[in-house]
Structures are given as C-alpha cells and as structure tokens.
Amino acid sequence: MQPFVGAVQNGNNQRINASRFTITRQGLSDSVTIFFDERKVPHIYAKNTQDLYYAQGYVTAYLRLWQMDFLSYAAAGRLSEVFDKEDFLDIDRNQKRLGIEEAAKKSLAMMEKDPETNLVLTAYTKGVNAYIGELSYKTMPFEYKMLDYEPEPWTKLKSALILKNMANALSGYGEDLFMSKMFLALGKEKFGQLYPEFHSHMTPMMSGATAATSQKSTRPDHDPDYLTYSFLSANSLVAKSTYNPKLGSNSWAVSGKKTKSGFPILASDPHLGLSLPAIWIEMQLSAPGMNVYGVSLPGTPAVIIGFNEKIAWGITNGADDVKDWYRLKVSDDYKKYELDGQWVDLGFRIEEIKRRGHAPFLDTVYSTIHGPIVNDKGFNGSHADLVNCALKWELHQASNEFLAFIKLNKAGNYTDFEDAIRHYRCPVQNFTFISKDNTIAVDHQGSVAVKWYGQGKFILDGTKSKHIYSRYIKDDSLPKVHNPASNYVLSANQHPTSPSFPYYYNGYFSETRANRIHQMLQQGNQFDIASMEAMQLDNTNFFAELILPLLLQNTNQTRLTANQKSLLTGISTWKGTYDAGDQQALLFDLWWKQVRDYTWDELTQYAFFMRPPEDYVLLDLIQKEPTSIYFDKIGTSEKESAADIITQSFVVAAREYGKFRKEGIRGWADFNKVNVMHMTNIPAFSKMDISSAGNPEALNAISAEWGPSWRMVVELGDRPKAYGIYPGGQSGNIGSLHYDNFVGDWQKGKYYPLHLFITQHEAEQSAKSTWTLTK
Amino acid sequence: MDSLKAVIISIILLLLAHQVDMLPWWGFIIPLFIFGVLINYLKWNVAGFSVGFIAGFLLWAGANVYYDIQYDGLILQKVALLFSLPKIVVFLIAGIIGGLLAGLAMYSGKGLFSYRAASPVLED
Structure with a gap:
C-alpha cells in the first residue's frame, strides 16, 4: 500500500522500456550489449562465453527472478519456509524423501568437475546475484512483498535443482503398483490382452515411414513369478498421482526433399503445464563461436529448444519408465533390511525442513542399495502401499544435462549434435534434429537400463539382488533414425521402436498423435512453414x-x-x-x-x-x-x-x-476451457476460462491446464526462418504489459517471427531498447 | 490558517522522508512525530491527529493514484482483483492506512510535548 516502495512501484516498467540503459561495474571481462526487440526478447551480444552467460543470468533474473527462485524452493522441498501452513510440511517432506535435492547436489558435484559447465554455471549465478544485489524493497518482485519474504542469493545448486525438478515432472509418473495389482487380479493372459506392451496401431519412432508393426512380441513372455498376493498387499487403494502421464509433446522434421524451398524444416511443441510466468523465456545468445536463438528455462543457462544458423533441434519426452520400486523386508527398528538372506544395515540421512513460524522439522530418510525409502511407518504420505518400498530412479544418478545444451547451442552438424546429446541422461528424451546440409535425425536419448522382460513394470523384490539392474543400453544402441528414406522423422511420445528391438523397455507411451503426424507427413511433399504451423494447430483426433x-x-x-x-x-x-x-x-x-x-x-x-x-x-x-x-x-x-x-x-x-x-x-x-495459472494459483494473476480448440489426443494438444507450452517451426537455409509463440509473456512481473501478452495470440494460433540476428548491427537496427553492461 | 500550513508542511515532510531509501517502510512517521513536537513550540492551534491524518491520507492515496497513472496501472488493478474490490477502494484503503499512521505519529509527538509542558503546572 505504501506508494513509494509498495505494490504500485512494481508497475514501473521504465527500465525495460528505456531506449538506452547502462548498468555499470559488473566485473565483466568486457562489456555486453543486450538488445530488446519489440516483444522484449533479449538478444545478448557478448565478447566471450563467460560474459555471455553472466548476462543471461542477469537478464533472466531481471525478467523472472521470483519464478526461478520459487521453483528452486519447491524443488528442494523448502516451501514451508515461505508459507506458514501445515499442508506444506508433507509436500516438503515428500520432495526431500524423493531425493530431488540429493540428486541435484550429486549432479552439481559432477558439473563442477567439468570446466566448461562450471564456467557457464558460475557466470550465470554471478549474473543472477548481480541483479539481486541491486534490489531494494521497492524494486523486488511483487510476489516477495505479497508473501513477505526476500530473495536469497542464487547458487549453482539452485540451477541444478530446477533441472532435476523438470526431470521429476517428466519422469515422475508411475503405475508399478497398479500394474502389479492388475496383473494379480486379472491373471497373466487377460492382463497381457488388456495392458499389452505393444499393439498394432503404432508408428514407432524408429520404423519411420515403414508400415506400423503388426506382429506380436515374439520374445518369451516371462512370468513375474515373485508377484503374488502375499508379496503385495492387494486390493488397497492406489493413491491418485499428481503426475500427468499425458505430458507429451510433438516434434518432427522434414528433409529438403519434401519441402517447397528445398531446405529442411523442423517443428517442435513441448506440451507442459501452462503457467504464468510461463515455463519458457525466449532469447538470443551470441558470442564468438556461438549464435543461438530459442527458449531457456528460467534459472538455468543456455537455450533448451531452439536453433542456430546451421542446425535446429526439438525435444519430446521419451516417456520410458525409469522409476522403479522395490518391496523390502525391513526390521521393526529400521536398522536392517534383508538382501539375499542377509540382514544389511540401512543407510539414513537426516533432512532439516525449516519452517516459517515453527521450529525446524527433522526427518529421517532411510535408504538401501536401491535408493531412498520414500514412505515408511513415520511417513505414510498418501502412498500407504508403498510403505517400506525403496525407490530406484534414474533421476538420482549424477548427470550433467547442462553440458548437452551448452554443446548443442554451438553445434554445427550431425556429429556435433550426437556429441552434445550424449551428455543427456535423465529422463529419456527424443531429440529431433535438422541441419543446413539437409540432414534430419531423431534420437531416443538418455539412460535406459538393460532389464529382463517385465522388469520395472511391476513392483520388484527388494530382497533379491538379481532384481537390481546395473547395466545400461549403450548410447549407440539406443533407438535413433538418421536420414531415413521417407525423408521425415517424428516423435510424439509414442513407442520408440517396434517389438523387434532387442532390449526390453516399458513406459507411458501414446500413439495417437504420432499416427496423425505420420499420416500427414506421408501425404505431403511440398511442405513449407505455413503447412507446418497448420500441422501444429491440427485439431484432428x-x-x-x-x-x-x-x-x-x-x-x-x-x-x-x-x-x-x-x-x-x-x-x-x-x-x-x-x-x-x-x-x-x-x-x-x-x-x-x-x-x-x-x-x-x-x-x-x-x-x-x-x-x-x-x-x-x-x-x-x-x-x-x-x-x-x-x-x-x-x-x-x-x-x-x-x-x-x-x-x-x-x-x-x-x-x-x-x-x-x-x-x-x-x-x-x-466446452473446452483453458486456465493459465499463476504459480501461486491466485486467479487474479492468472488467465482463466480461455475458450480453446484442441484435444489432448490431437496435435494441438490443449487441455484444461496443460498444452503446447512453446510452438516453434524453423526452416534452415541461407539464413534460418523461424516462427514461434508460447502462452505467456517475457516478463514475470504481474504489473507488466509483457506478463501475459502472448496468451491471446497463442490461443488464436498466431506465430511471431523469431529474429536470429546474424550480426550485432542487425540486432541494433531492430532494437527497441538497448542495455549495456559495463566492466 | 495554521492547520492548512501544518498540512502542507506535513505533506512535504512525508514526501521527503519517503525519498530516503535507507529507512524502513514505516520510517516516514519519524519526521512527522518531530513536527508534532515542534508544533507546540510554534504555538499553532491545530489538532495533531487530524492534520497528520489528512496529510497522510492525501499523500498515500494521491501518490498511489499518481504512480498508477504514470505506470501502466496494471499492478493495482490485479491487487484490487485479488481482494475482489474496485480499484478506487484500494486507493482509499491506502489513504486510510497512510492517514492513520501519520495522524498517530503527529498526535503522539504533539501530545508527548504538551504533557511535559503541562507537568510542572500540575505540580503547582
């Protein structure tokens, strides 16, 4: 209410509208120029990598500080520090017990060992902190004032947390318990008929244009003979999952042989939860050796989905099951568990949950060779049936996905692309790719364990070490397609392969969108940007x-x-x-x-x-x-x-x-209404009841709370031609015109031209506002 | 006349105090408190609370309106929406809070001094 530092001051957009603005004494090795175009997309021009990522951190914090900070709290299980409400304690405990923060710490240690990643993360963090350092009560984002807390310094760990949080959203869904119970209830034969691994209406990623597979799996159908009623406590409830198995995406690419221009075209639209501030933020990053445009995740460096002058790439969720549960035999005092007839010591760690207005809560999380025991007798959560089950999840492994993106941003050809994405481990993602030389490809990339038939589809036996897998499918044996005869590749969360793939895998695949994309790409031969946009907006189920x-x-x-x-x-x-x-x-x-x-x-x-x-x-x-x-x-x-x-x-x-x-x-x-909600779920800050076309099974996969979170179409050539839009706005400030100004156009199916400027001079010409960060 | 002068001076004092970024958000009441004390010396015949209230109200409501117009006006619109109130009520509430704080500050400043001045008389 106080007019000089209070809420009304968050309406101050003078800085982003200023035609020239200089920010001094940034401790950079050289000065950096940031050009904002008419949609407030920053085009960052730096003279070296370090300064570039510093500026990315700085400008992202300027536009989205509260969002990225809040996400890092949520990921780490620290919401009780912000909200003085009992409900958040269980949410935080669950998050900590799942091991998201543990995994982020482990991964950060690995990232810091890689000099390139460490340089990028360090610079990004410094940039964010430089912006935080400038803030006073008057200038801090509105949400801090409303929820009455203050921004804390950014850390590299927070960036790692945001990455693991995304991995959690994409691979957190599971139905192991449900499948186990269904198997027991129906018996092997009926179960196999109703919940088959493969069926005949598929367009696997790897068979490309060839006819959908119709043969049944020829592999021996092993019984999970350990799976009995006494093994499980059957007939109790399976808690409703908060994860959405339909969080899917589309991405496809067409070679120049099937386009009007003779150049390859790539389309990518990841379907994620729709939120304000939006999941994505658009930007161009330019420094010697790289010039890339696309969307970045606030709180993490580099561009995640985008293009440069030579290549473009898109991403869809691989949808493989990489999260498995092991039923344990644990001693009453939580000191030992049984493995191969031996009683082995349980590991444990103590998690401290700080709480606003209450004493900190100390939680003991036990763990086995498999992973953490998420639910035990002290923490049922809503998963009574998973009590004393250990979680083995690929997300827990140390990984450095940042390096995949850092390298991808600079990649110039297929070899660079392959070299970049091999650093991507969890969760499995499909990377579609085009390059100027008319190469097209799609890779099912990530850590996929070598499993016996059915392993991980059901709850596993934690007392037997033979139930633990430790080998992984080698990267060059993972499903991938490179320049197929069909001249197109596609991925839309469908089965990556036909049943003839030599390894067993299971997952939460959906076939309908892939079948539609296949149908459309097969028919056409003269694709252009407009026809690709029309495909992304296709409402056919x-x-x-x-x-x-x-x-x-x-x-x-x-x-x-x-x-x-x-x-x-x-x-x-x-x-x-x-x-x-x-x-x-x-x-x-x-x-x-x-x-x-x-x-x-x-x-x-x-x-x-x-x-x-x-x-x-x-x-x-x-x-x-x-x-x-x-x-x-x-x-x-x-x-x-x-x-x-x-x-x-x-x-x-x-x-x-x-x-x-x-x-x-x-x-x-x-009938079909969409809500784009503010991250606090406060309706006043959200866009609600947007009438919309589309259906989760159509390419335009819009449903009430999730849908195409970024639509992008790129045609490479003498210079890239690209169009895109996301449901949000560049600014995270609810008092800004740029907070939600893309939502209306997104709903109407419009696209904005994306400007990848080739020279700094071009960027200068189109700039509506220019910031200079000085040494 | 004294009251009008006092209101104008109070507004100027509040405005100046608000420019000092280092003060906590309630810091603006300090100069008003001092002004309340001074009023006794000046022997102006004014009601401390009313003068402070009017000054605080005008400044808080007025400045909110001013910034709201100067910027895009979106933020208070959303704050109003958050509480399901018309925007004008937000300005009025801001005014009342500013008025009460400033009024009480001035009233206490003036009251504290007059109490001390009055004490010897009571001893007599």
Whole structure:
C-alpha cells in the first residue's frame, strides 16, 4: 500500500522500456550489449562465453527472478519456509524423501568437475546475484512483498535443482503398483490382452515411414513369478498421482526433399503445464563461436529448444519408465533390511525442513542399495502401499544435462549434435534434429537400463539382488533414425521402436498423435512453414476418426428416438476434428467415454483402479471380439455385446449432450476451457476460462491446464526462418504489459517471427531498447 | 490558517522522508512525530491527529493514484482483483492506512510535548 516502495512501484516498467540503459561495474571481462526487440526478447551480444552467460543470468533474473527462485524452493522441498501452513510440511517432506535435492547436489558435484559447465554455471549465478544485489524493497518482485519474504542469493545448486525438478515432472509418473495389482487380479493372459506392451496401431519412432508393426512380441513372455498376493498387499487403494502421464509433446522434421524451398524444416511443441510466468523465456545468445536463438528455462543457462544458423533441434519426452520400486523386508527398528538372506544395515540421512513460524522439522530418510525409502511407518504420505518400498530412479544418478545444451547451442552438424546429446541422461528424451546440409535425425536419448522382460513394470523384490539392474543400453544402441528414406522423422511420445528391438523397455507411451503426424507427413511433399504451423494447430483426433465408423456400424438405430437418430446422422460425417466451432466433438467425447465406462466396469470395481486399457485395445476388442465378457455390464441380467454397449452409450451421450446444449454450449471451444495459472494459483494473476480448440489426443494438444507450452517451426537455409509463440509473456512481473501478452495470440494460433540476428548491427537496427553492461 | 500550513508542511515532510531509501517502510512517521513536537513550540492551534491524518491520507492515496497513472496501472488493478474490490477502494484503503499512521505519529509527538509542558503546572 505504501506508494513509494509498495505494490504500485512494481508497475514501473521504465527500465525495460528505456531506449538506452547502462548498468555499470559488473566485473565483466568486457562489456555486453543486450538488445530488446519489440516483444522484449533479449538478444545478448557478448565478447566471450563467460560474459555471455553472466548476462543471461542477469537478464533472466531481471525478467523472472521470483519464478526461478520459487521453483528452486519447491524443488528442494523448502516451501514451508515461505508459507506458514501445515499442508506444506508433507509436500516438503515428500520432495526431500524423493531425493530431488540429493540428486541435484550429486549432479552439481559432477558439473563442477567439468570446466566448461562450471564456467557457464558460475557466470550465470554471478549474473543472477548481480541483479539481486541491486534490489531494494521497492524494486523486488511483487510476489516477495505479497508473501513477505526476500530473495536469497542464487547458487549453482539452485540451477541444478530446477533441472532435476523438470526431470521429476517428466519422469515422475508411475503405475508399478497398479500394474502389479492388475496383473494379480486379472491373471497373466487377460492382463497381457488388456495392458499389452505393444499393439498394432503404432508408428514407432524408429520404423519411420515403414508400415506400423503388426506382429506380436515374439520374445518369451516371462512370468513375474515373485508377484503374488502375499508379496503385495492387494486390493488397497492406489493413491491418485499428481503426475500427468499425458505430458507429451510433438516434434518432427522434414528433409529438403519434401519441402517447397528445398531446405529442411523442423517443428517442435513441448506440451507442459501452462503457467504464468510461463515455463519458457525466449532469447538470443551470441558470442564468438556461438549464435543461438530459442527458449531457456528460467534459472538455468543456455537455450533448451531452439536453433542456430546451421542446425535446429526439438525435444519430446521419451516417456520410458525409469522409476522403479522395490518391496523390502525391513526390521521393526529400521536398522536392517534383508538382501539375499542377509540382514544389511540401512543407510539414513537426516533432512532439516525449516519452517516459517515453527521450529525446524527433522526427518529421517532411510535408504538401501536401491535408493531412498520414500514412505515408511513415520511417513505414510498418501502412498500407504508403498510403505517400506525403496525407490530406484534414474533421476538420482549424477548427470550433467547442462553440458548437452551448452554443446548443442554451438553445434554445427550431425556429429556435433550426437556429441552434445550424449551428455543427456535423465529422463529419456527424443531429440529431433535438422541441419543446413539437409540432414534430419531423431534420437531416443538418455539412460535406459538393460532389464529382463517385465522388469520395472511391476513392483520388484527388494530382497533379491538379481532384481537390481546395473547395466545400461549403450548410447549407440539406443533407438535413433538418421536420414531415413521417407525423408521425415517424428516423435510424439509414442513407442520408440517396434517389438523387434532387442532390449526390453516399458513406459507411458501414446500413439495417437504420432499416427496423425505420420499420416500427414506421408501425404505431403511440398511442405513449407505455413503447412507446418497448420500441422501444429491440427485439431484432428486420429483415434476418433478411426473408431467412429466402427461405432456407427455397431449402433442399433431401431433403438433410438427420432431426435437421437438425427444426432447420429449429424455425427456420421464427422472427421475427428476438435475445432473451436465444431458441434460434434463434444457428442463424440461423451459417447466414447460412456463406451469405455460400460466396457471396463469390471476393472473400475477394483479399489486400486487407476486407468483403463488403452483405447486401441478397446478398438481391437470391438472389432475382433464383439461378444467379449468385458462388454457385459455388471448388474444386468442381459448379456450385452459391443453393439449393445455402443448403442446404450449413445443414448446416454445424447442425453448429456442435450443438457449441455441447453446450458448454451454450442461449439467445442464453449466446452473446452483453458486456465493459465499463476504459480501461486491466485486467479487474479492468472488467465482463466480461455475458450480453446484442441484435444489432448490431437496435435494441438490443449487441455484444461496443460498444452503446447512453446510452438516453434524453423526452416534452415541461407539464413534460418523461424516462427514461434508460447502462452505467456517475457516478463514475470504481474504489473507488466509483457506478463501475459502472448496468451491471446497463442490461443488464436498466431506465430511471431523469431529474429536470429546474424550480426550485432542487425540486432541494433531492430532494437527497441538497448542495455549495456559495463566492466 | 495554521492547520492548512501544518498540512502542507506535513505533506512535504512525508514526501521527503519517503525519498530516503535507507529507512524502513514505516520510517516516514519519524519526521512527522518531530513536527508534532515542534508544533507546540510554534504555538499553532491545530489538532495533531487530524492534520497528520489528512496529510497522510492525501499523500498515500494521491501518490498511489499518481504512480498508477504514470505506470501502466496494471499492478493495482490485479491487487484490487485479488481482494475482489474496485480499484478506487484500494486507493482509499491506502489513504486510510497512510492517514492513520501519520495522524498517530503527529498526535503522539504533539501530545508527548504538551504533557511535559503541562507537568510542572500540575505540580503547582
């Protein structure tokens, strides 16, 4: 309220709007110039690497300090220091027990040993701290004033924490417990039918343009014979996961042989939680030996997804399961655990959780050879069934992903690219790549353990050392495609390989978007930037289009009213499009959901139920076994078939659809609302109820709280032509016009030209504002 | 007349005190407290609290309005939204807080001195 240093002062944007601004005595080895373009994207020009990353740290802190600082608190399990609320203690304990901070510390030690990474991280940290050093109460970000705390000095550990936090978001999902229980409940045969490793409707990354695989896995189907009811405590609940297995992404690349210009084009749109300030921040980094443009994660150095004059790259989540649980036998006093018939000492560490307004909380975390015991009798959390299970997670390993990006930013060809991404370990990511010389590639990169069939899909036995894996698939044996005959590559969280891949792996793959991308890339031969943008904005649900004829065929029209019949006629020509004004999408959504509910009612009866089988499994069942027992509804004397279920579902859907129509819902966008939330979930600082086209199964994978967090299309050539947008704004300041100014255009499917200036002179010409950091 | 003069002087004092970055956020009440003491010497016939309140109110509400107009005005709009209040109420609340703080400071300054001045009389 105080007008001279209080909230109103956070509306001061004079500095970012100043045409010239000089920041003196920065302790740099040379001066650095930062040009802000019309969208406030900083183009940083430095004369050496160190100064460049210093300036990146400085300018990122200027734009996003509270966000990056807050993320580092959340990652480390330190929210209780900010919020005086009991609820946060459990969140913090869980975070600490998962070992995110431990892993960040371990990784930092490794990063500091690498001179290049250490130089970059040190410079970035200095830059952030230089900005923090300038702050007074008046100029500190609004959220600090509101939550009544102050920025603390940035550290290299905080950058490492943010990296591990991202790895957690991308690989934290798990269903080992659910799968174990389902396996026991259904038995091997039914389980294999309903939750198969592979099915016939896939476009694996590695088979590129060749036909989708149709053969079943030929490998011996080992029984996890240790998996018994006495091993697990079956029939209890599986806690609802806060992770989203659908956090997917699209990225594809087309060689010049399939484009109008003759140059290769790459498209990348990572789907992540939509937040304000946005996950990404755009910038250009230029110094001798590098000139790169793209998005960076606030709090970490380098560009994560982007392009330079010679190459462009995109990233999607590999979706492999790299997080496994081991059921232990632990002595009552938590001193020993059993391994191969021996009682071995449990390790432990004591975590201190500082709390605002309370005494610090001390938590003991036990650990075994596998990893930490996240839930024990002192901390059930919401995972009673995982009590006394040890977590073995790739995230816990020391890794230096920063080096992958530092090298990638400077890469000039395929060899450089391969050399850069081998430093990327966790979680597994698909890197798509194009270079000016018309090379295209996609790599499934990261640490993938060599496992026996089914290992890690279910809870493992912690008392047997043979259940522990320690070997990894060598980098050159990982799935990858380089200049395929099809002239395109794609990744969209689908299976990376066909079943013929020599190693076992499992994961949380989705096939529908990949199938659609494959369909579109196969058809076209004259791609340009506009057609790639149209693909990213494509609202077609490939699966819906595939299944609709089957549904129509199985609907018994004689059992429908006149009104229902006319609705059925309406949807019969639908093409699976979730466009903003589409009238049929909602009806289909309701219909298909009902078909699923009626079919899998046997499974939802289980208290531990988590997710039904994949839609493609149900499609096959309708087609090949229309009288399967699953179609028989529980609690009815009649024995229903697929056609009965489908007809009855349509009646239910038509009724619900009618209700929505009465509420005034017409087009799909009236129903499909998106919220871009401020990180504190305060509605006043968020953009809410944005009507939007799209569907999680469409390439334009928009849902209520997550979606394409960055859309980028790059065509290489004499100079790169690039377009992109993200739902947010460059500034993290809620009092700035640049806080959320991209959201409207993002929702409309617009793209902004991305300026990778080739010379400093070019940057100067286009600059709306210029900052100079002096020695 | 004295009251008007006192209000103007108070505003100037507050304004100056606010320019000193080193003071804590409530530091601006110190000069007002001193001014309250001085008023007794000047023998101005004014009500300490009212003068302080009016000065504080005008300055806090006014300066918030001024900065709100000078900048983009977005931040207070969002603060208002946060409390589900119209923006004008935010200015009024700011004014009242500023007024109360300044008023109390001046009242205490003036009151403390007059109490001391009055003490010997009471002993008589």
